[in-house]
Amino acid sequence: MHHELNVVWFVLLGILFAGYAILDGFDFGVGMLHLLVKDDAERRLLLNSIGPVWDGNEVWLVTGGGAMFAAFPNVYASLFSGFYPVFMLLLLALIFRGVSIEFRSREPMRWWRNLWDTNFFIGSILAALLLGAFAGNMAYGVALNSHGNYIGGFWALLNPYALLVGITTVALFMMHGSIYLVMKTEGDLHDRLRGWVNNSIIFFIICYATTTMATLLYDRHLTSEIRKHPVFFIVAILNMLAIANIPREIFHKRDFRAFLSSCFSIVALLSLLAIGLFPNIVYARNNPANSLTIYNASSSPYTLKIMCIIALIGMPIVLAYTTYVYWLFRGKVRMDGHSY
Amino acid sequence: MNTLWLSRVQFGLTISFHYLFPPLSIGLGVMMVTMEAMYLKTRNKVYESMARFWTKIFALTFGLGVATGIVMEFEFGTNWANYSRFVGDVFGAPLASEGIFAFFLESGFLAILLFGWDRVGPKTHFFSTIMVAFGSIFSALWINVANSWMQTPAGFHLVLHNGVLRAQITNFWQVVFNPSTMDRLVHVLLGALLSGAFLVLSVGAYYVLKRRHEDFGRRCVKMALILAVVGAVAQLVSGDFNAKMVGKYQPAKLAAFEGHFPADAPAGMSPFGWVDSKTQTVYGPRIPGMLSWLMYYNTKAPVIGLDHFPPALRPPVNPVFQSYHAMVAIGMALILISLLGIFYWWRGTLFQKRWLLWIFVVSVVGPELANELGWFSAEVGRQPWIVYGIMKTSQAVSPDVAAGEVLASIIMFGIMYVLLGSLFIFLMNRKIQQGPEEAAAVQPPIPPHVVEGHGRLNA
Numbered sequence: 001m002h003h004e005l006n007v008v009w010f011v012l013l014g015i016l017f018a019g020y021a022i023l024d025g026f027d028f029g030v031g032m033l034h035l036l037v038k039d040d041a042e043r044r045l046l047l048n049s050i051g052p053v054w055d056g057n058e059v060w061l062v063t064g065g066g067a068m069f070a071a072f073p074n075v076y077a078s079l080f081s082g083f084y085p086v087f088m089l090l091l092l093a094l095i096f097r098g099v100s101i102e103f104r105s106r107e108p109m110r111w112w113r114n115l116w117d118t119n120f121f122i123g124s125i126l127a128a129l130l131l132g133a134f135a136g137n138m139a140y141g142v143a144l145n146s147h148g149n150y151i152g153g154f155w156a157l158l159n160p161y162a163l164l165v166g167i168t169t170v171a172l173f174m175m176h177g178s179i180y181l182v183m184k185t186e187g188d189l190h191d192r193l194r195g196w197v198n199n200s201i202i203f204f205i206i207c208y209a210t211t212t213m214a215t216l217l218y219d220r221h222l223t224s225e226i227r228k229h230p231v232f233f234i235v236a237i238l239n240m241l242a243i244a245n246i247p248r249e250i251f252h253k254r255d256f257r258a259f260l261s262s263c264f265s266i267v268a269l270l271s272l273l274a275i276g277l278f279p280n281i282v283y284a285r286n287n288p289a290n291s292l293t294i295y296n297a298s299s300s301p302y303t304l305k306i307m308c309i310i311a312l313i314g315m316p317i318v319l320a321y322t323t324y325v326y327w328l329f330r331g332k333v334r335m336d337g338h339s340y
Numbered sequence: 341m342n343t344l345w346l347s348r349v350q351f352g353l354t355i356s357f358h359y360l361f362p363p364l365s366i367g368l369g370v371m372m373v374t375m376e377a378m379y380l381k382t383r384n385k386v387y388e389s390m391a392r393f394w395t396k397i398f399a400l401t402f403g404l405g406v407a408t409g410i411v412m413e414f415e416f417g418t419n420w421a422n423y424s425r426f427v428g429d430v431f432g433a434p435l436a437s438e439g440i441f442a443f444f445l446e447s448g449f450l451a452i453l454l455f456g457w458d459r460v461g462p463k464t465h466f467f468s469t470i471m472v473a474f475g476s477i478f479s480a481l482w483i484n485v486a487n488s489w490m491q492t493p494a495g496f497h498l499v500l501h502n503g504v505l506r507a508q509i510t511n512f513w514q515v516v517f518n519p520s521t522m523d524r525l526v527h528v529l530l531g532a533l534l535s536g537a538f539l540v541l542s543v544g545a546y547y548v549l550k551r552r553h554e555d556f557g558r559r560c561v562k563m564a565l566i567l568a569v570v571g572a573v574a575q576l577v578s579g580d581f582n583a584k585m586v587g588k589y590q591p592a593k594l595a596a597f598e599g600h601f602p603a604d605a606p607a608g609m610s611p612f613g614w615v616d617s618k619t620q621t622v623y624g625p626r627i628p629g630m631l632s633w634l635m636y637y638n639t640k641a642p643v644i645g646l647d648h649f650p651p652a653l654r655p656p657v658n659p660v661f662q663s664y665h666a667m668v669a670i671g672m673a674l675i676l677i678s679l680l681g682i683f684y685w686w687r688g689t690l691f692q693k694r695w696l697l698w699i700f701v702v703s704v705v706g707p708e709l710a711n712e713l714g715w716f717s718a719e720v721g722r723q724p725w726i727v728y729g730i731m732k733t734s735q736a737v738s739p740d741v742a743a744g745e746v747l748a749s750i751i752m753f754g755i756m757y758v759l760l761g762s763l764f765i766f767l768m769n770r771k772i773q774q775g776p777e778e779a780a781a782v783q784p785p786i787p788p789h790v791v792e793g794h795g796r797l798n799a
Contacts, residue, residue, distance in 0.1 A: 052451035055406065059447050063439030065413050070436040073428020074502075080417025080424075081738035087414050088749040092756065095407045099760060102403040106767055147504075149421070149740040299429040300499070300508045307433060314440035321448045321471075328452065328459055338455050 005304040006294040009071040010278065012311060016067055018270045020060035021131075022176075022263045027054045029177010031097060031124025032170070033196065034117055042189055043117060047101060048339045049184040052329045054101060056322060058094070070307050074148050074297035075281045082142065082150025083134060086157055090130045097123030105340045125170060132169025136162030139219055139273055141285030148282075148292055161214055168207035172269070175200040176262045179246070183255045184333050197250050197258075205243065221283055222276030232275050239268035344737045346746035347419040350753065354411050356712055357757045361405035363711050366480060366529065367536015368398045369473030374563060376466045386555055391469075392457070393556075393776035394540065397768065399454055402446070404764055411753070419746065423726055423736035429508045430496050430515055431486055438482035446475030480532065484525045485516050490727050491718070492589045494518040498730075507730065523585045524718075527578045531714065533571040534674060534707035538700075540564040541681075543772055545700035548691055553775050558691060561700070565685065569678040575671055580634070586721075587635050590728060591644040592653065593721035596660040598622075598631050600645045607631035607643035612665055615658040620647075622661075655723045663720070667713040670706050677703060 027050045034046055050057075069076040080087055096119045104116035140161045143152035178197045185193060215222060226232045242265040249258035277283060281297060284290035298304065372394050379387035413435065416424050424431075449471040452460060456468065495514025496507045509515055544560025547553045587594040594600075599615040599622040600607040609631045613624025629639030646654050677699055684690040691697070726733040 052455045055403075055450065056444065056447035058406070058410075059439060059443040062410060062413055062443055063436065065417075066432065066436035066439045068432075069413075069416065069424065069428055070432025073432055074425055076417045076428060076432070077421035077424035077738075080414060081419070081421035081741050084418050084738075084741050084745050084749075087418050088745075088752060091411050091414060092752060094410060095756065095760075098407045099403065099763070102400070103763060103767065106770070147739075148425075151740065154745075296502055299432065302512075303429045303433060303509050306509065306512050307436065310433065310437055310440060314437070314444075318440060318444040318448070322444070325448050325451050328456065336455075336458055338457055 003295070005301060005308065006279075006298050008308065009067075009298070009304055010274070010281070010294045013064065013067055013071065014270060014274045016060060016064035018267050020057070020064055021266050021270060023057035023060055024054070025128075025173045025266060026050070026177045026180035027057055028124045028128045028173040029175070030181060031120050031177070032128070032174045033178060033181065033193075034124070035121045036196070037189065037192075040113065043113075044105060044335065044339065045185060045189065045333050046181065047104065047120075048335060049181060049333045051101070051340050052325065055098075056325065058098070067307070067311075071299055071304060072281060072292070072294070072297045073299060075292050078144065078148045078150060078282060078292060078297075082144075082152070083137070083157060085154055086130055086134055090127060090134075093123045093126040093130065097127060101340060128170045128173045129166040132166035133157070133162045135169065135273065136165025138282065139165065139215065139222055139276065141219075141221065141283035143286040144282065144284040144290040144292070146290055148290065148297070151286075161218060164207070164211055164214055168204070168211045171200065171204040171207040172266065175204045175246070176259075176266065179250070179255065179259045179262050182250070183259055184331075186332050194250065198247065201243075201247055201250075208243070219276070221288070222273075225276050225278060226272075232272075235268055235271050235275065239265055239272065242268060343419075343741055343743045343746055344734055346743055346750060347737050347741075348733070350419060350746060350750045351415060353750065353757070354408065354415065354753055355715070357753075357761070358405070358408040358412055359712060359715055360708060361401045361408065362476070362479065363528075363532035363535040363708070364401040364539060365398060365405050365536075366473075366476045366532035367534065367707075368394055368401065368539065369469075369476045369536070370533055371536050371540050371564070371567070372398060372469050373466075373473050374567075376462075376469050378563075380462060380466055386559060389776045390556060390560065395453055395469075396771060397539075399450075400764065400767060400771070402450065404760060406443075406447075407760070408757075419738055419741065420726075420736045421738035421740070423731070425504065426506050426731055426736070427490075427727060429506060430489060430493075433509070433512070434482045434486040434489075434516075438479055438486075442475050442479035442482060444475075445478065446472050449475065477529065480528055481525060484528055485518075485521055488521040488524050489515055489518050491524070491722060492518050492520040493727055493730055507727070519589050520585055523578070523581045527575070527582050527714070528711075530571050530575040530578055531707060531711045533567060534575065535711060537564045537567040537571060538674070538704050538707050541568055541700050542702070542704035545697040546772070547775070549694060549697050549701065556776050561681075561690070561697075562685065565678060565681045568674070569682050572671065572675040572678050576675060579668070579671065584635060587643065590722065592646065592649050592655060593660070593718075594635075595644060595646045595648075596655045596657045596721050597664045597717065599657055599661050600631060600643060601647050602645045603647040604642045604644065606640050607635075607645065609634070610665070612669070613661070615661045617657045653724060655721050660717055660721045663713040664717040667710045667717060670710040670713070674703070674706050674710075 030046055030050050034043060037043055037046060065076070100116040100120035100123060104113055104120065107113070137157060137159075140159065142150055143156065145151050175197065178193055178200050181193050182190060182197055226236070242261045245261045246258050246265075249255070249261060279293045279295065280291045281294060282292040284292075299307075372391055375387050375391040375394065378384070379391055416431075449468040452465065452468040453472055456465060460468070493507070495509060495511040495518065497510050498505050499508045540560050541564035544557045544564060547557030548561060583594065583597070586597070598607060598609050599613065601620040606629050608626045608628040610622055610624045610626045613622045613626070615622050632641040632643055633639045635641065635643060646657065677696070680696060681690060681700070684693050684696065722728055724732050724734065726736045
């Protein structure tokens with residue numbers, strides 16, 4: 001019985017992080033494009049396209065972290081302490097990014113705004129790169145001792161595969177964010193953004209193809225699960241179709257459907273990672289017996305059950321008012337006296 | 341210094357800085373609900389301008405609270421991995437609940453609060469303000485559950501998991517309502533209310549003194565004074581409850597509060613003093629039997645002293661004594677000045693007492709400082725334990741993090757927080773100087789074609 005709960009929480013964590021990637025992903029993408037527009041009014045439009053929602057989007061990460069702590073404390077402990085420098089830099093990026101949005105338009109001086117614009121840009125790229133490198137290390141596997149402590153050292157975290165996934169993540173979020181902006185803008189800016197969507201799709205597809213080749217070559221533990229259960233190959237195919245569908249929808253000016261395709265491909269990419277890892281969460285590349293799995297790293301069945309009840313009560317309400325907020329701020333960005 | 345000590349320094353630094361902001365947000369949330377309710381009831385525009393002005397200030401404190409709060413959630417794992425493994429089964433659930441029940445609620449409705457003035461009706465906006473206030477209170481609730489469990493663990497048992505001992509929940513409600521949860525929650529929330537009330541009081545008094553936005557300022561002062569006096573007096577009662585609770589469940593901490601050493605003797609109290617742990621002396625005035633009386637209403641009743649515990653299991657006495665006494669002294673001062681304010685208000689001369697208004701202006705630091713000192717007393721007073729009586733702080737640290745890494749991150753946080761703190765004060769001051777009426781016009785004028793949404797931008 002309790003084994004089912006372990007699987008449930010593996011899936012729920014996946015949903016939380018997928019929610020985070022979809023939502024904060026376009027925030028990061030907007031930040032990456034921020035310096036490409038020069039005009040102050042246009043930059044404010046970009047900022048305000050995510051203005052009311054970016055803060056709530058980041059809560060998905062906080063809740064995901066809390067849920068990981070509660071459901072798989074050994075994973076939380078090993079990852080956060082093992083990836084210490086990565087998480088510290090991520091905090092730096094997230095904090096500066098957040099306060100840049102908050103501070104930027106509070107003063108009219110040009111130097112002030114340029115300073116925070118630059119911070120917003122760097123913070124967005126750095127956060128995406130680090131989150132991607134984190135995912136890359138998860139896919140590649142890390143060195144763990146028998147207590148589950150990370151023993152790989154700092155430089156191993158910056159291995160080429162992890163960096164490649166990091167850059168792919170930057171490309172993914174750039175594409176995702178530019179599609180989001182196309183949905184939220186009008187006129188001349190909208191037309192320019194439409195061009196950037198095409199460029200970022202090409203950038204992403206190159207990265208994606210390279211990452212796929214590297215995964216097939218170097219991460220045999222990830223692909224073995226799909227070899228064992230060929231049915232999962234459908235996810236990979238659907239992912240390809242979703243990505244291919246994005247330029248098609250953009251061409252036909254169906255921006256929202258392009259955005260949905262982009263969301264779907266984020267979910268599919270994370271699903272492939274989750275399928276490849278299952279039932280491991282942290283794969284010990286040095287000695288697979290040291291891996292942290294959904295069974296040996298989890299909380300007790302009682303706690304997992306309580307967490308299920310908490311999630312069942314809480315998440316429907318969260319989804320309801322989050323949907324309401326998105327609905328309220330739907331459509332093209334409108335500036336008013338309360339905008340950033 | 342090693343990873344352990346550096347991690348303690350880092351946690352102390354990051355939590356102290358973080359804890360400047362959430363109490364302000366919680367307190368301001370209550371104030372904003374009151375202001376908007378008054379606006380809906382009276383339709384007096386000044387209340388609307390109050391709500392709008394304080395919402396802007398709230399956005400600033402909330403933003404910094406979130407930014408510095410993510411750090412806290414990461415730090416359990418990054419610096420205290422063995423702690424996380426040991427308590428994750430118990431401790432993770434309140435943290436996850438905080439995300440699900442509090443953070444989502446706050447950030448979701450904050451969007452409507454800040455950007456929705458012209459998109460939703462006044463009632464929906466008011467509802468959103470209430471939800472944001474509830475969110476901030478729920479956040480205090482869940483983090484208090486987690487922290488109180490570390491003070492007075494309950495509802496768990498110790499189990500071998502993969503050959504390592506860890507705590508597992510046996511009864512969720514006993515974890516949530518462990519012996520100190522409610523007393524500490526009330527104390528924290530009242531502290532937060534005082535933070536918000538004294539901020540509003542301070543700014544209101546400043547406007548009255550400077551003869552700017554006087555109607556606005558007077559109403560802020562009056563509204564804040566009511567909440568301040570209620571909060572300050574209630575905090576005294578809550579403090580008494582907490583001292584009794586600490587005496588019952590964490591006797592070493594209570595003994596350190598008052599520098600009481602004899603293992604089992606009636607205990608006195610000092611209004612102030614200096615503790616020398618070596619000679620076991622408190623230098624300063626002492627009221628004999630006072631602590632015994634406060635605890636048991638009997639000046640002769642024995643109170644467990646520090647000698648009851650082996651030296652290795654005692655908290656550092658003088659720092660705990662000093663921070664606790666400073667907190668109490670500030671609390672008393674807050675009661676005094678808020679009562680004086682009410683008295684002169686009743687006499688009808690409040691706004692002529694410029695000396696008192698100046699005290700109100702600076703009083704904003706009082707609750708903030710008391711919150712920090714109270715936290716310091718509670719956490720340092722718990723040492724050497726991280727989970728009282730179960731796990732020591734020295735056993736909790738991450739085994740795979742190098743001291744150099746922690747040192748680097750301390751420097752990073754140090755620089756970052758000095759910068760953020762300065763910017764916060766700068767922007768806060770700017771907003772206060774600009775004042776309520778101008779608050780909406782801070783933004784540079786927006787070209788009409790952008791407002792209408794036709795994208796002809798003058799690039």
